[in-house]
Amino acid sequence: MENETGRVEAFSDGVFAVIITILVLELKVPEETGSDFWHGVREQWPHYAAYVVSFLIIGVMWVNHHTIFSHLKKIDRPLLFLNLLVLMVVSVVPYTTNVLAEHLMEEGGSANAAAVLYSAVTVAYALAFLAFWWYVTRVGHLFHERVDKEGARATRVRFGLGAIAYPLTVLLAFYSATLTLVAHFLVAIYYAANQIPIPLVVEEERLESASDLRK
Numbered sequence: 365m366e367n368e369t370g371r372v373e374a375f376s377d378g379v380f381a382v383i384i385t386i387l388v389l390e391l392k393v394p395e396e397t398g399s400d401f402w403h404g405v406r407e408q409w410p411h412y413a414a415y416v417v418s419f420l421i422i423g424v425m426w427v428n429h430h431t432i433f434s435h436l437k438k439i440d441r442p443l444l445f446l447n448l449l450v451l452m453v454v455s456v457v458p459y460t461t462n463v464l465a466e467h468l469m470e471e472g473g474s475a476n477a478a479a480v481l482y483s484a485v486t487v488a489y490a491l492a493f494l495a496f497w498w499y500v501t502r503v504g505h506l507f508h509e510r511v512d513k514e515g516a517r518a519t520r521v522r523f524g525l526g527a528i529a530y531p532l533t534v535l536l537a538f539y540s541a542t543l544t545l546v547a548h549f550l551v552a553i554y555y556a557a558n559q560i561p562i563p564l565v566v567e568e569e570r571l572e573s574a575s576d577l578r579k
Contacts, residue, residue, distance in 0.1 A: 372447060373433040379451045380426045386458040387418055390465070403566040410468035417545055418461040420552035421486065425454055427559065428493070432500065435562050437508045446496045453489040460485045468541050479537035483530060486548065490526035515563030526551070 366541040375560040391411055394404030429450070439447075500506055501517045529551050537544040 369436050369439050370563040372439055375449060376429060376451060378567050380422065383455055383458060384419065384422055387461060388414060390438060390458055390462045400413050412448060413545060414461045414465040417549045417552065418457055421548065421554065422454065424552055424555045426487060431562065435508055435511050436506050438506055440534045442499060443506065446499055450492045450496055453466040453485065475541035476538055479541035480534055483533040483537050483544060487530045487534060490530045510564050514567045
């Protein structure tokens with residue numbers, strides 16, 4: 365599928381755009397008017413906080429997704445389904461964001477349950493994305509020639525850190541829903557500030573490799 369990479373990336377970008385649009389539509393319009401308006405705005409801070417955190421998470425997801433596709437020359441059928449799996453999990457984020465925002469300040473177990481649900485979806489995404497990246501690096505032939513395939517395989521551990529960090533937020537959710545949201549914010553900031561570059565082969569090595577293949 366040499367010419368399908370662009371189509372799949374465009375489809376994925378469209379899905380990410382729709383998800384972010386749905387995310388902002390979940391923000392509630394304050395019902396209060398007059399002097400009570402700003403009080404109504406302040407009362408909805410859980411929705412704003414959850415929106416910011418989820419926007420960051422989805423944004424980092426999209427950046428990583430875009431970075432990988434910019435280094436692919438083609439795709440195959442298994443990768444198509446793995447990509448759909450990633451998109452399926454990401455599409456649930458607006459729902460879990462709204463659930464968490466609605467219950468964040470409630471007493472009892474509902475806030476913790478909402479935080480567990482929110483964290484569980486991020487765990488599912490981390491695992492889906494790890495499977496996506498693991499497959500791409502395992503087969504190797506989907507990359508452009510300029511990509512250092514062995515170097516790309518070595519990044520699996522760093523890509524897999526989310527599969528360790530996010531399960532910890534599930535445990536934290538049983539203690540505090542608010543701290544769980546803060547933890548997700550910090551993880552998102554970490555990944556936003558520490559994007560994992562895909563290693564490239566220097567020109568001399570690439571020419572040597574091409575020469576060896578012609579022998």
